[in-house]
Amino acid sequence: xxxxxxxxxxxxxxxxxxxxxxxxxxxxxxxxxxxxxxxxxxxxxxxxxxxxxxxxxxxxxxxxxxxxxxxxxxxxxxxxxxxxxxxxxxxxxxxxxxxxxxxxxxxxxxxxxxxxxxxxxxxxxxxxxxxxxxxxxxxxxxxxxxxxxxxxxxxxxxxxxxxxxxxxxxxxxxxxxxxxxxxxxxxxxxxxxxxxxxxxxxxxxxxxxxxxxxxxxxxxxxxxxxxxxxxxxxxxxxxxxxxxxxxxxxxxxxxxxxxxxxxxxxxxxxxxxxxxxxxxxxxxxxxxxxxxxxxxxxxxxxxxxxxxxxxxxxxxxxxxxxxxxxxxxxxxxxxxxxxxxxxxxxxxxxxxxxxxxxxxxxxxxxxxxxxxxxxxxxxxxxxxxxxxxxxxxxxxxxxxxxxxxxxxxxxxxxxxxxxxxxxxxxxxxxxxxxxxxxxxxxxxxxxxxxxxxxxxxxxxxxxxxxxxxxxxxxxxxxxxxxxxxxxxxxxxxxxxxxxxxxxxxxxxxxxxxxxxxxxxxxxxxxxxxxxxxxxxxxxxxxxxxxxxxxxxxxxxxxxxxxxxxxxxxxxxxxxxxxxxxxxxxxxxxxxxxxxxx
Numbered sequence: 001x002x003x004x005x006x007x008x009x010x011x012x013x014x015x016x017x018x019x020x021x022x023x024x025x026x027x028x029x030x031x032x033x034x035x036x037x038x039x040x041x042x043x044x045x046x047x048x049x050x051x052x053x054x055x056x057x058x059x060x061x062x063x064x065x066x067x068x069x070x071x072x073x074x075x076x077x078x079x080x081x082x083x084x085x086x087x088x089x090x091x092x093x094x095x096x097x098x099x100x101x102x103x104x105x106x107x108x109x110x111x112x113x114x115x116x117x118x119x120x121x122x123x124x125x126x127x128x129x130x131x132x133x134x135x136x137x138x139x140x141x142x143x144x145x146x147x148x149x150x151x152x153x154x155x156x157x158x159x160x161x162x163x164x165x166x167x168x169x170x171x172x173x174x175x176x177x178x179x180x181x182x183x184x185x186x187x188x189x190x191x192x193x194x195x196x197x198x199x200x201x202x203x204x205x206x207x208x209x210x211x212x213x214x215x216x217x218x219x220x221x222x223x224x225x226x227x228x229x230x231x232x233x234x235x236x237x238x239x240x241x242x243x244x245x246x247x248x249x250x251x252x253x254x255x256x257x258x259x260x261x262x263x264x265x266x267x268x269x270x271x272x273x274x275x276x277x278x279x280x281x282x283x284x285x286x287x288x289x290x291x292x293x294x295x296x297x298x299x300x301x302x303x304x305x306x307x308x309x310x311x312x313x314x315x316x317x318x319x320x321x322x323x324x325x326x327x328x329x330x331x332x333x334x335x336x337x338x339x340x341x342x343x344x345x346x347x348x349x350x351x352x353x354x355x356x357x358x359x360x361x362x363x364x365x366x367x368x369x370x371x372x373x374x375x376x377x378x379x380x381x382x383x384x385x386x387x388x389x390x391x392x393x394x395x396x397x398x399x400x401x402x403x404x405x406x407x408x409x410x411x412x413x414x415x416x417x418x419x420x421x422x423x424x425x426x427x428x429x430x431x432x433x434x435x436x437x438x439x440x441x442x443x444x445x446x447x448x449x450x451x452x453x454x455x456x457x458x459x460x461x462x463x464x465x466x467x468x469x470x471x472x473x474x475x476x477x478x479x480x481x482x483x484x485x486x487x488x489x490x491x492x493x494x495x496x497x498x499x500x501x502x503x504x505x506x507x508x509x510x511x512x513x514x515x516x517x518x519x520x521x522x523x524x525x526x527x528x529x530x531x532x533x534x535x536x537x538x539x540x541x542x543x544x545x546x547x548x549x550x551x552x553x554x555x556x557x558x559x560x561x562x563x564x565x566x567x568x569x570x571x572x573x574x575x576x577x578x579x580x581x582x583x584x585x586x587x588x589x590x591x592x593x594x595x596x597x
Contacts, residue, residue, distance in 0.1 A: 005587040006594075008511040012271045013415050015583035015596030016040055019055070019408045022144065023047045024585070025594045027316070027412055030127065034424035037412040038066065038124035039132060041420040042117045046119065046136035046194075048188065048408045048424060049440070052591075054153050055406045057427025058190075059227075059361045059435070060443045065263065065473045066124055067481065069417030071190060073273040076261040076276045077422075078464075079446070085461045086247030089451050092459065095244055097499070100447045101457070102529025103431040104238020105231065105246025107444035111467060113424050114127040114218050115258040122211045126417065129210050131200055133194050133242050140191035140439070143184030147591065151181040153430055164237040165433035168386035168441070168516075172429055187265025189439030196222065198293075215257070224253040226437050230355045231590055236433055241528055248442070266340060268293055270477035275470065278326045278334045282470040285493040287318035290345030292501075293381045295352060302502045303544065305480040305518060305551035311355070312521050312538055312557070316357055319349050319524040324362035324375040327456025334456060335365050356556035358535045360524065372457060379525045383533045407469065407487035411573040413581055419573070421471035421483035423492070445527045468527050472496050474503075484572035486586075490527050497570040510572045510584035517543040518567040534558070541567050565589075 009015055013039075016027030026047045027040035035043075041064070049057050056062075087109075092100065101107055119134060154161075155178040161169035162176075162420045171187065172179070181183045200221065217223060228250030261272040264282070268289045275282030291314040293529040300307040321339055329336065338344050348363060360379045362372040374440035407425035426443035434441050448465035450457050457466050470492045474482040484504070486495050495518055502513040519540040526532045536558040540549060543564065551560050565588045573583040573594070585592035 005184065005551045006511055006584070009583040009594045011581050011597040012579050013581075013597050014040070014595065015413050015573045016582045017411045017573050017583045017585045017592070018042065018044050018593035019569050019571065019592045020048060020051050021531065021591065021593035022051050022139070024595045025411070027410070028595045029135070030131070031414055033127065035127045035131070036125055036416070037414040037418040037420045038120045040414065041126045041410050041412045041422055042121050042125065043132045043135055044412070045113070045117055045422060045424050046133055047139060049412070049427075050136050050139045050190065050409050052147070052150070053148050053429045055428065055442075056113070056408045057429070058114050058146060058425040059111035060424060060426025060438050061111045061445050061469060062116045062422060062424040062465060063273060063280055063469050063471060064120060064420060064422035065276070065469070065471050066120060067238045067419045067473060071264065072275050074263055076263045077116050077120055077258060078261055078276070079112040079258045080279060080464050080469070081112035081256055081443070082462050082464050083109050083446060083449065083459060084248045084252040086249070087192040087446065087459055087461055089453060089459050091247065092451050096242070097240060097531060099531065100449055100451065101239040101244070102447045103444055104236055104244060105234060105248070105432065105442065106238060106244045107446045107503060108246050108248045108432065108442040109446050110252050110256045111427070111443060112249065112258060113426070117209050118215045119258045120420070122208055128207055129214055130198055133198060137194050140187045140194070142268045143186045143470065145182050146179045146185040146513070148181035149589075151179050154178050157430055167434040167436045168429065168565070171434045171439060187439050189437065191225070191439070193438050193440070201467040209521065219256070220254045222264065222444055224250045227253065227435055227442070230561050234433070254557060264336070264340065266290060269298070271504060271509045272475045273500065276414070277329060278336055279328045279464045279466055280470050281322055281326065281468050281490070281493055282472070283326065283336070284318040284322050285317070285470070285472070285497050286340055287321060288314045288493075288497050290342065291349045291352070292341065293318060293345070295349055297501065302498075302506050303547045303548070305555070308519055308540065308544070308548070308552060309555055309557070310496060312519070313352050313357060315497065316523050317351060317361060318491070320360050322373065323379070323420050324371045325365070325368065325456060326466050328466070331460060331463045332456040335368060337366055354555065356536050356538070358556070371455065373580050374452075375525065378450070379533045381523060382531045383403055383535065385425065394499050398545045406489065407492070409471070409485040409487055409569065409571055411483040411571050411583065413483065413573050413575045417575055417577065419473070419481060419483045421473055421485050423471045423485050423487070425469050425487070441471065445501050448527055468492055470496070472500070474500060479577040480574050482572065482574040484570065486568055486570040488569065490522070490570070491520040495570055499570055499572065510574065510582055514570045514572065514584050514586050517541045519544070520567065536593065539567065540567070
């Protein structure tokens with residue numbers, strides 16, 4: 001009998017799913033008001049900035065997949081900002097750094113989330129901008145119940161904020177008092193920012209013109225000017241243990257806008273799966289599916305040791321390729337076709353053994369062998385790297401540490417069949433100080449870069465960091481359209497791979513597939529400061545059972561048993577050809593919720 005915590009949500013009008021119940025309710029309200037999936041997703045995104053400020057913010061990043069009802073495939077919306085003009089390896093080396101800190105101002109790239117939402121609203125929404133921002137303004141102005149995890153994060157950083165980031169102290173500890181769990185918490189400066197932006201936008205006539213005016217106010221108007229003025233003088237403590245000035249300025253913001261791209265895709269067992277490009281980690285899921293196709297995974301019990309072993313070993317290979325070869329294809333010649341080809345996957349599949357691999361094994365692509373060698377050398381140097389300083393990195397949620405950032409996720413399908421899958425992140429309250437007067441911190445996505453020349457992920461002006469953010473869409477052989485995703489940094493495409501394989505190869509419904517035991521590996525190079533490597537590591541939920549865990553240990557995996565119900569924050573939604581809608585959200589951490597009718 002399959003265990004499930006909640007019913008799979010079903011209906012025909014609309015479904016919303018996200019990592020916070022308030023955001024999911026806001027999305028449903030927007031659908032009820034006649035909004036599209038794009039309208040609902042954007043309103044949910046701005047609400048999540050308020051209610052999960054330790055996981056995302058308006059100055060963060062946001063890739064999304066948007067699929068209009070009549071389209072054969074989705075479009076990627078790239079809300080990943082680029083490195084500033086002053087972000088050169090030479091400058092960071094001159095600051096005495098050999099790795100980009102996981103927090104502070106040197107970790108900042110151009111904020112991308114806001115413009116991505118505006119682009120989606122302009123082209124796929126129908127409601128006025130005010131209706132989209134009003135829920136976020138309400139919760140920022142009048143308060144929202146403070147999540148216990150956020151309260152713990154703020155309390156743990158109170159002394160640091162007071163001594164080093166006074167703007168954050170003022171915002172997150174108003175009156176010098178740390179917020180209490182479940183008590184109402186307000187961010188009036190953020191509410192004021194959105195009210196001012198709306199006031200300026202509404203001087204324009206018409207919905208689209210107001211959205212364009214909002215984009216200008218943000219990237220060339222008062223928001224950019226406020227950031228530019230502050231960054232000229234700000235010099236703050238970061239994860240390196242020293243104080244540094246940043247390099248982002250107003251011109252960097254003025255020069256950048258979100259854009260559309262074609263997705264990458266593969267076919268698997270009659271399904272089609274779509275992901276963002278090589279500047280994301282999304283293709284690791286596609287590569288893993290290619291490797292697993294023909295491995296016997298279709299016959300493996302998705303709660304059993306063989307399933308866990310095969311998936312883990314495939315992911316080790318695809319993530320090694322991520323570290324060697326992925327990056328911004330506009331600035332580096334990425335071997336995308338090779339990495340996603342069946343022939344390449346067959347060669348990689350031959351490396352799957354009965355025992356856990358403890359080696360880093362990127363593929364050796366002719367002419368690019370030096371990139372594979374460079375990754376192996378980096379990984380060796382970072383094995384068992386010590387934890388970084390305040391605000392360092394983005395964790396897996398399984399670690400449950402209070403001082404690191406993570407991410408949120410949104411899936412929406414409306415009555416017409418339009419769908420959105422978005423993964424906002426960055427701008428974490430614990431990773432960058434609040435910009436005075438705006439009520440929001442900057443992002444720290446630049447920590448994805450390396451301070452080493454000649455790599456796809458070398459720091460360079462105008463280059464996108466190779467982000468971990470990775471929303472997903474898929475279509476089943478019967479035409480059912482799926483949207484799904486999760487927070488979790490390096491674990492995002494691991495957990496999504498498990499969910500997808502269970503959807504394909506088991507009779508589980510969405511909720512059952514999400515509730516089933518999860519696992520992940522930190523074997524490969526981590527994406528976040530301190531860029532740690534843990535050869536052979538495998539974290540599993542105890543719900544797999546002692547027999548499965550013992551089997552995995554016997555295969556050579558370095559097992560770490562997580563606390564119960566702590567791995568993964570998956571949400572999902574789907575629409576069948578007859579119009580039946582379904583949605584589900586994880587019960588883990590008691591925050592995510594799916595709503596629909």
